[in-house]
Amino acid sequence: xxxxxxxxxxxxxxxxxxxxxxxxxxxxxxxxxxxxxxxxxxxxxxxxxxxxxxxxxxxxxxxxxxxxxxxxxxxxxxxxxxxxxxxxxxxxxxxxxxxxxxxxxxxxxxxxxxxxxxxxxxxxxxxxxxxxxxxxxxxxxxxxxxxxxxxxxxxxxxxxxxxxxxxxxxxxxxxxxxxxxxxxxxxxxxxxxxxxxxxxxxxxxxxxxxxxxxxxxxxxxxxxxxxxxxxxxxxxxxxxxxxxxxxxxxxxxxxxxxxxxxxxxxxxxxxxxxxxxxxxxxxxxxxxxxxxxxxxxxxxxxxxxxxxxxxxxxxxxxxxxxxxxxxxxxxxxxxxxxxxxxxxxxxxxxxxxxxxxxxxxxxxxxxxxxxxxxxxxxxxxxxxxxxxxxxxxxxxxxxxxxxxxxxxxxxxxxxxxxxxxxxxxxxxxxxxxxxxxxxxxxxxxxxxxxxxxxxxxxxxxxxxxxxxxxxxxxxxxxxxxxxxxxxx
Amino acid sequence: xxxxxxxxxxxxxxxxxxxxxxxxxxxxxxxxxxxxxxxxxxxxxxxxxxxxxxxxxxxxxxxxxxxxxxxxxxxxxxxxxxxxxxxxxxxxxxxxxxxxxxxxxxxxxxxxxxxxxxxxxxxxxxxxxxxxxxxxxxxxxxxxxxxxxxxxxxxxxxxxxxxxxxxxxxxxxxxxxxxxxxxxxxxxxxxxxxxxxxxxxxxxxxxxxxxxxxxxxxxxxxxxxxxxxxxxxxxxxxxxxxxxxxxxxxxxxxxxxxxxxxxxxxxxxxxxxxxxxxxxxxxxxxxxxxxxxxxxxxxxxxxxxxxxxxxxxxxxxxxxxxxxxxxxxxxxxxxxxxxxxxxxxxxxxxxxxxxxxxxxxxxxxxxxxxxxxxxxxxxxxxxxxxxxxxxxxxxxxxxxxxxxxxxxxxxxxxxxxxxxxxxxxxxxxxxxxxxxxxxxxxxxxxxxxxxxxxxxxxxxxxxxxxxxxxxxxxxxxxxxxxxxxxxx
Numbered sequence: 001x002x003x004x005x006x007x008x009x010x011x012x013x014x015x016x017x018x019x020x021x022x023x024x025x026x027x028x029x030x031x032x033x034x035x036x037x038x039x040x041x042x043x044x045x046x047x048x049x050x051x052x053x054x055x056x057x058x059x060x061x062x063x064x065x066x067x068x069x070x071x072x073x074x075x076x077x078x079x080x081x082x083x084x085x086x087x088x089x090x091x092x093x094x095x096x097x098x099x100x101x102x103x104x105x106x107x108x109x110x111x112x113x114x115x116x117x118x119x120x121x122x123x124x125x126x127x128x129x130x131x132x133x134x135x136x137x138x139x140x141x142x143x144x145x146x147x148x149x150x151x152x153x154x155x156x157x158x159x160x161x162x163x164x165x166x167x168x169x170x171x172x173x174x175x176x177x178x179x180x181x182x183x184x185x186x187x188x189x190x191x192x193x194x195x196x197x198x199x200x201x202x203x204x205x206x207x208x209x210x211x212x213x214x215x216x217x218x219x220x221x222x223x224x225x226x227x228x229x230x231x232x233x234x235x236x237x238x239x240x241x242x243x244x245x246x247x248x249x250x251x252x253x254x255x256x257x258x259x260x261x262x263x264x265x266x267x268x269x270x271x272x273x274x275x276x277x278x279x280x281x282x283x284x285x286x287x288x289x290x291x292x293x294x295x296x297x298x299x300x301x302x303x304x305x306x307x308x309x310x311x312x313x314x315x316x317x318x319x320x321x322x323x324x325x326x327x328x329x330x331x332x333x334x335x336x337x338x339x340x341x342x343x344x345x346x347x348x349x350x351x352x353x354x355x356x357x358x359x360x361x362x363x364x365x366x367x368x369x370x371x372x373x374x375x376x377x378x379x380x381x382x383x384x385x386x387x388x389x390x391x392x393x394x395x396x397x398x399x400x401x402x403x404x405x406x407x408x409x410x411x412x413x414x415x416x417x418x419x420x421x422x423x424x425x426x427x428x429x430x431x432x433x434x435x436x437x438x439x440x441x442x443x444x445x446x447x448x449x450x451x452x453x454x455x456x457x458x459x460x461x462x463x464x465x466x467x468x469x470x471x472x473x474x475x476x477x478x479x480x481x482x483x484x485x486x487x488x
Numbered sequence: 489x490x491x492x493x494x495x496x497x498x499x500x501x502x503x504x505x506x507x508x509x510x511x512x513x514x515x516x517x518x519x520x521x522x523x524x525x526x527x528x529x530x531x532x533x534x535x536x537x538x539x540x541x542x543x544x545x546x547x548x549x550x551x552x553x554x555x556x557x558x559x560x561x562x563x564x565x566x567x568x569x570x571x572x573x574x575x576x577x578x579x580x581x582x583x584x585x586x587x588x589x590x591x592x593x594x595x596x597x598x599x600x601x602x603x604x605x606x607x608x609x610x611x612x613x614x615x616x617x618x619x620x621x622x623x624x625x626x627x628x629x630x631x632x633x634x635x636x637x638x639x640x641x642x643x644x645x646x647x648x649x650x651x652x653x654x655x656x657x658x659x660x661x662x663x664x665x666x667x668x669x670x671x672x673x674x675x676x677x678x679x680x681x682x683x684x685x686x687x688x689x690x691x692x693x694x695x696x697x698x699x700x701x702x703x704x705x706x707x708x709x710x711x712x713x714x715x716x717x718x719x720x721x722x723x724x725x726x727x728x729x730x731x732x733x734x735x736x737x738x739x740x741x742x743x744x745x746x747x748x749x750x751x752x753x754x755x756x757x758x759x760x761x762x763x764x765x766x767x768x769x770x771x772x773x774x775x776x777x778x779x780x781x782x783x784x785x786x787x788x789x790x791x792x793x794x795x796x797x798x799x800x801x802x803x804x805x806x807x808x809x810x811x812x813x814x815x816x817x818x819x820x821x822x823x824x825x826x827x828x829x830x831x832x833x834x835x836x837x838x839x840x841x842x843x844x845x846x847x848x849x850x851x852x853x854x855x856x857x858x859x860x861x862x863x864x865x866x867x868x869x870x871x872x873x874x875x876x877x878x879x880x881x882x883x884x885x886x887x888x889x890x891x892x893x894x895x896x897x898x899x900x901x902x903x904x905x906x907x908x909x910x911x912x913x914x915x916x917x918x919x920x921x922x923x924x925x926x927x928x929x930x931x932x933x934x935x936x937x938x939x940x941x942x943x944x945x946x947x948x949x950x951x952x953x954x955x956x957x958x959x960x961x962x963x964x965x966x967x968x969x970x971x972x973x974x975x976x
């Protein structure tokens with residue numbers, strides 16, 4: 001079995017080793033593109049299923065808008081085009097012709113207007129909303145889309161930053177500013193709940209600074225998580241877009257009072273980078289560690305024997321256990337392969353991050369017990385077969401919670417409250433973790449810190465202290481307590 | 489309420505009216521692109537859920553491959569490039585710059601190699617399979633992908649033919665030709681079962697002629713369905729690709745016998761055009777008719793009252809019924825809106841194709857009964873509230889079957905067995921339906937018929953008669969009995 005580089009040796013290589021050996025993803029033939037392999041896609045399917053349910057429970061419906069956006073749409077919202085024009089895929093022609101070396105672009109197939117492959121869909125969606133919104137009766141519109149998007153990134157890393165990725169993007173339209181703000185915050189809460197309850201990932205909820213907000217938003221809220229190398233990862237964002245897009249696309253509705261008004265809008269998204277977050281937050285030097293709630297296979301049963309007669313006995317016991325666990329709705333795989341040895345299988349299931357392994361040998365069958373091996377802390381316990389499904393179900397909950405608690409403890413131990421800039425630089429410079437400190441609210445201070453330390457303000461947490469001190473960088477009175485970190 | 493053009497007046501307009509009034513889809517800003525609106529997308533979600541379950545039950549897993557394919561890949565398989573080069577979207581640049589009129593393509597951002605937006609993914613997938621397949625132990629690979637694809641169609645029609653559409657594409661790799669053939673046929677059966685059991689759409693299973701097969705396939709199997717205007721619609725295809733792509737992409741595996749061999753492959757797909765098929769096969773002049781198994785809302789409860797006291801009573805009864813139906817797993821909506829009149833609601837739910845409507849007035853509550861109104865045949869019956877959930881469940885099955893039987897009867901009445909070419913031309917020319925007749929197996933005969941009548945051989949059905957006669961067009965001895973029709 002291929003060896004995973006330990007985190008302590010090379011964190012970045014460790015991350016890629018996990019992805020490679022657990023067959024989660026691969027680079028595609030075009031620079032910066034990613035193939036999501038079945039093991040990785042299974043995680044995304046589970047994430048989609050849970051999130052989609054949460055979106056529907058909060059009143060949203062799904063739809064699908066076109067991939068291609070006329071280039072002129074992008075420039076209708078001034079900030080928006082600034083944010084996306086420099087890194088986009090442009091479709092300019094519609095036909096290939098035979099050439100000496102194979103095929104080439106047919107110059108006679110040039111499009112009238114070049115098309116942008118969507119980097120995000122605000123513009124094309126608001127162009128459609130203009131047709132769909134006439135009256136307050138047409139509001140709110142609460143639409144979500146599951147889609148691929150393209151951003152021509154130069155420096156890519158599997159799952160975290162690739163030129164194409166999968167995501168969902170919610171786009172809502174409201175009659176009032178208050179409703180839009182409520183929606184923006186509600187969806188941030190959905191993301192935070194998903195991260196904490198399903199991904200076992202503790203997050204800070206807060207607001208982005210002006211320099212870090214979405215291109216076209218009035219306000220961007222975010223959830224931020226800590227990875228095991230002490231860096232931050234933005235795990236989800238929710239934007240209050242005000243009337244920026246409804247004005248840019250000339251969308252008006254007749255309100256109850258008979259007046260024509262621009263609707264308010266929000267957008268919010270999470271992407272396949274969450275898979276990267278999951279790996280970086282929980283996995284170890286033996287492989288992936290998956291929270292049970294997002295694992296397609298939650299339990300792997302490994303029968304162990306030294307002879308064919310024994311094999312029949314342990315396999316039969318395994319089948320019985322599989323049936324019991326399935327009946328309880330637990331995702332289970334019985335490994336009936338006879339070519340590989342148990343030790344190989346144990347390592348394989350550890351690599352794949354399967355939360356719980358059940359080992360069953362002939363003596364276990366005789367004494368009506370099995371061995372449970374937890375992936376998260378690798379502890380083994382022997383338990384009776386009677387009531388096993390209940391026991392396993394409880395243990396999966398215990399594992400889910402333990403993974404969360406471990407990540408929370410790690411995070412809290414790696415956030416340092418500092419009062420002077422030397423300490424700040426020492427912590428960021430030696431990659432110890434995040435810095436919690438005061439900020440004077442000045443973009444110049446933020447820019448200076450980024451320039452000097454590479455750390456950015458990850459968020460202005462919603463939880464603010466009752467009194468504020470001095471910004472350690474500028475020496476000016478603080479407006480906020482903020483979290484600084486290097487980020488993915 | 490907007491009026492739907494009757495089928496008899498203008499079938500094509502009727503189709504677009506249904507899509508427009510039921511808010512299923514809309515044209516996007518770029519010519520030939522489609523927005524799938526929430527009501528349409530809900531149908532696709534149900535189709536996806538069912539099909540995805542069927543794919544997994546037959547051992548397949550999902551993955552995701554990149555949208556962009558290097559142009560050189562397309563020409564590696566000679567037939568394949570012929571089929572797709574003339575209608576594809578080509579990405580040539582990666583940056584916009586400011587210009588006088590807004591933004592324009594930055595000529596300095598030209599890509600080294602133009603990229604094709606995938607029209608289908610055989611090439612990029614087989615480029616990856618080369619990395620993943622070394623030994624017979626790596627086979628079979630049974631991967632499916634849910635994705636968007638782009639074909640630069642000139643003549644478009646919502647759902648049926650748009651320049652971008654959503655689909656699934658299965659791509660499998662096998663050690664032997666027999667396994668590949670078995671897979672190709674198995675997936676055609678999955679599609680046929682899905683069409684008949686869920687879409688209530690009777691289909692013919694058969695093989696495409698050489699001139700109609702997929703560009704790059706050895707054999708293409710298909711399911712073909714009849715629409716209400718007597719035209720045919722190809723509802724799904726399954727291709728045996730032989731070793732065409734494994735050879736083109738130089739994929740080899742070491743077999744059990746130690747020899748290096750090219751693996752065999754299949755691909756198979758269905759798309760959002762199935763929504764178009766669903767509309768065209770079952771709907772009527774009052775709107776959409778959805779088979780219960782694909783309807784998100786299967787039952788709409790409409791309380792009816794003339795006063796506020798009565799409203800409280802009927803609403804309470806409606807809530808009780810909703811709870812009962814939900815407990816039985818039935819998709820149900822209770823219409824508690826007080827602004828619209830019952831008559832408006834009835835028409836609205838007919839337009840949306842909701843299979844069953846429950847009407848409940850104060851006298852119904854008093855006599856412990858409700859009125860059931862079927863969408864498919866618009867018949868009303870009065871049934872007791874006791875045991876209602878069971879009654880509704882049974883009725884939904886009845887409706888599902890009735891829709892299928894109606895479509896089957898229509899289809900069988902519109903297929904004409906002919907023995908001479910004059911009859912053939914009369915039937916096709918007057919749009920009476922399909923022609924069942926003999927074919928000599930000559931592509932020239934097929935081409936002549938297409939030229940003279942616009943009909944094509946939809947398929948060579950698997951069910952062949954025990955004896956064959958003469959081709960009515962060429963007068964030559966027949967090789968097959970085939971189905972000719974004009975097609976979408």
